Amino acid sequence: MKSDVGLLIGAGSIGKSHALAMRTYYQQVVIVDTNDQIKNWVETNMGTDSPFFTSLSEALGFIRNQAGSVSAVVSNLAPDHFDTLHTLMKAGINRIVCEKPITNCLDDANKLVELAKVYGARIVVNIPRRFTKLAESIIEFSKQRMGGPPTSMVVHGGAKCLVTNGSHWVDLAISLFGDPPEKVVSFAKPEFVNPRGKNLEMWGGVSTWCFSGSRTLTISFDNASSVESVANIYSRNGRTDCFVDGSADFFLRKPEELSIDSRTTRSGPVYRVHDRFEPITGNTILLALLAIETSESPDFTLGEALMSNEATLGALVSAREKQIVTFPITKDYECFTNRWNVT
Numbered sequence: 001m002k003s004d005v006g007l008l009i010g011a012g013s014i015g016k017s018h019a020l021a022m023r024t025y026y027q028q029v030v031i032v033d034t035n036d037q038i039k040n041w042v043e044t045n046m047g048t049d050s051p052f053f054t055s056l057s058e059a060l061g062f063i064r065n066q067a068g069s070v071s072a073v074v075s076n077l078a079p080d081h082f083d084t085l086h087t088l089m090k091a092g093i094n095r096i097v098c099e100k101p102i103t104n105c106l107d108d109a110n111k112l113v114e115l116a117k118v119y120g121a122r123i124v125v126n127i128p129r130r131f132t133k134l135a136e137s138i139i140e141f142s143k144q145r146m147g148g149p150p151t152s153m154v155v156h157g158g159a160k161c162l163v164t165n166g167s168h169w170v171d172l173a174i175s176l177f178g179d180p181p182e183k184v185v186s187f188a189k190p191e192f193v194n195p196r197g198k199n200l201e202m203w204g205g206v207s208t209w210c211f212s213g214s215r216t217l218t219i220s221f222d223n224a225s226s227v228e229s230v231a232n233i234y235s236r237n238g239r240t241d242c243f244v245d246g247s248a249d250f251f252l253r254k255p256e257e258l259s260i261d262s263r264t265t266r267s268g269p270v271y272r273v274h275d276r277f278e279p280i281t282g283n284t285i286l287l288a289l290l291a292i293e294t295s296e297s298p299d300f301t302l303g304e305a306l307m308s309n310e311a312t313l314g315a316l317v318s319a320r321e322k323q324i325v326t327f328p329i330t331k332d333y334e335c336f337t338n339r340w341n342v343t
């Protein structure tokens with residue numbers, strides 16, 4: 001049965017939009033943010049029936065024994081995600097949507113899987129392209145019109161951070177290729193230009209993840225540029241360009257050129273076709289909430305989310321340790337317990 005109450009932790013730029021979407025879905029939305037100035041926003045935009053608290057413990061005191069009919073959305077910053085999720089589970093709240101990246105620490109990520117089992121919690125990570133089914137659409141179009149499934153992916157753009165934005169693309173690559181990467185090598189470094197906090201790192205540089213069958217994902221983010229990023233996904237006879245708004249355009253080689261010589265070494269231009277992928281309008285958080293409310297086993301599992309979390313953080317490990325990192329990352333890596341200052 002669907003929860004009556006939605007509990008939102010962190011009402012910053014994305015959290016405010018989640019709060020407005022949750023208001024359409026739950027009878028009551030309880031909001032927690034450590035910044036007490038958010039109270040004004042809550043009163044103006046959520047009405048008087050949305051209680052506001054500056055600490056999670058106060059909100060849990062308000063909820064008391066109703067925890068079983070509460071679902072939570074966690075949209076504070078990644079360094080707080082583990083403690084927040086653990087506190088929620090301990091309080092008996094076991095339907096949770098958490099913003100990406102679910103953790104900033106590989107050790108914590110592994111512990112979360114265990115804790116979710118212990119508490120019987122259903123946790124979904126908000127990676128919107130998972131819920132809009134972009135990967136499935138690209139695979140289908142690519143197989144039907146591009147001569148086979150995607151074979152490589154390149155993402156490039158300005159100061160987007162390998163974790164903040166890169167994690168979305170790492171997750172898409174895993175969905176497209178159907179497996180986690182085998183290894184990653186990274187020439188990246190952090191700068192303290194993250195608008196969400198002066199202690200938060202913004203990782204720029206180049207990382208390449210290798211998947212089975214010689215398939216690769218390369219991300220190049222340039223902290224010296226403000227230009228928006230784009231993802232180019234290559235297939236045998238076509239390319240898919242993915243944009244930050246969740247949409248995608250498809251490009252194909254001309255059949256008449258391919259009929260003359262179809263070898264990959266005889267490359268030629270591609271042309272944009274009429275078909276394109278349009279994401280749903282509105283906040284995809286509702287799709288994530290639907291997944292935890294209506295299904296015992298959501299399509300996008302915590303295990304899959306942690307796989308892409310590990311693949312993303314692996315790039316930072318590679319850059320820091322100046323070595324190729326092979327997956328899975330075990331406790332032998334010094335960085336296994338490192339709490340990265342990223343979100």
Ligand SMILES: NC(=O)c1ccc[n+]([C@@H]2O[C@H](COP(=O)([O-])OP(=O)(O)OC[C@H]3O[C@@H](n4cnc5c(N)ncnc54)[C@H](O)[C@@H]3O)[C@@H](O)[C@H]2O)c1
Binds near residue numbers: 012013075127
């Ligand atoms: N899924 C997506 O497409 C998407 C998009 C944007 C942001 N995000 C993620 O969402 C998270 C939040 O991003 P944002 O842009 O809204 O950041 P933000 O800095 O605008 O907001 C964070 C909010 O959390 C509050 N906060 C900090 N610590 C807290 C705590 N311990 N308990 C309760 N509240 C606390 C802050 O006061 C602030 O209002 C980040 O992890 C970010 O990567 C995801």
